[in-house]
Amino acid sequence: MTMSGEQIEQESYEMPPRDGFTVTHFITVADIDRSAHFYEKIFGGRILSRGDSKGASGHIQIANTWLIVNVGGGPTPDSPVTSPPAVSKAVTDTIV
Amino acid sequence: MNAVQVEQKSYEMPPREGFSVAHFLTVADIDRSARFYEKVFGGRILSTGDNEGAPAYIQIANTWLLVNVGGGPTPDKPTVTLSVPNPDHINSFMNIRVADIHACYELWKSRGAEFITAPIPKYGEIRCYIRDPDGYIIEVGQSTDLTYG
Numbered sequence: 001m002t003m004s005g006e007q008i009e010q011e012s013y014e015m016p017p018r019d020g021f022t023v024t025h026f027i028t029v030a031d032i033d034r035s036a037h038f039y040e041k042i043f044g045g046r047i048l049s050r051g052d053s054k055g056a057s058g059h060i061q062i063a064n065t066w067l068i069v070n071v072g073g074g075p076t077p078d079s080p081v082t083s084p085p086a087v088s089k090a091v092t093d094t095i096v
Numbered sequence: 097m098n099a100v101q102v103e104q105k106s107y108e109m110p111p112r113e114g115f116s117v118a119h120f121l122t123v124a125d126i127d128r129s130a131r132f133y134e135k136v137f138g139g140r141i142l143s144t145g146d147n148e149g150a151p152a153y154i155q156i157a158n159t160w161l162l163v164n165v166g167g168g169p170t171p172d173k174p175t176v177t178l179s180v181p182n183p184d185h186i187n188s189f190m191n192i193r194v195a196d197i198h199a200c201y202e203l204w205k206s207r208g209a210e211f212i213t214a215p216i217p218k219y220g221e222i223r224c225y226i227r228d229p230d231g232y233i234i235e236v237g238q239s240t241d242l243t244y245g
Contacts (some may be wrong), residue, residue: 013158026191064107078216
């Protein structure tokens with residue numbers, strides 16, 4: 001098991017998974033560093049990667065899951081009709 | 097009681113100490129969503145919710161989904177209204193990281209998941225997206241050269 005491995009009911013979860021799957025949460029943000037620091041400072045999350053200007057996301061382990069944060073952008077070939085806004089007041093889901 | 101062992105620490109839902117992270121989805125039909133996450137991903141329905149405001153709980157891999165219908169502001173979030181998403185304007189979503197994306201694609205498709213496209217290589221990973229019954233996107237991705245993808 002790796003440093004970021006998890007175990008649930010005799011089954012091991014890790015990031016990235018070596019078998020099966022692991023559930024994470026993606027959040028579109030305006031500033032990757034600001035968000036990573038927020039989740040680190042408030043919740044004791046562990047910043048695993050900080051992303052970069054070439055499109056890589058930031059990764060933060062927090063309790064039993066991981067947050068993946070990145071800036072928004074237009075449609076991609078695999079999500080051709082979805083356009084995540086960088087800033088939105090609309091709330092459609094939350095972490096609780 | 098549902099327990100998660102992370103390194104030397106146990107996380108439970110509901111937690112008896114510390115905290116556990118779950119994922120809340122505003123949905124149109126609680127039962128429909130619970131059945132979708134059970135059927136496609138092998139989630140375990142822990143409670144089915146009710147008409148008085150209780151959400152359904154579904155354990156899925158290392159986390160839990162809470163699904164409930166939307167509604168207007170509450171005293172603890174007086175400016176916030178919860179609603180199902182505009183399916184083409186999304187800002188947050190479940191991101192499922194997998195070991196074998198082609199196997200997951202075939203398995204979850206056979207269980208009724210509607211993929212927007214087949215897996216496509218991009219940004220050091222191979223990924224594709226599922227639409228859930230309310231139009232949320234669910235990313236399914238396998239990293240090919242990123243440490244934490």
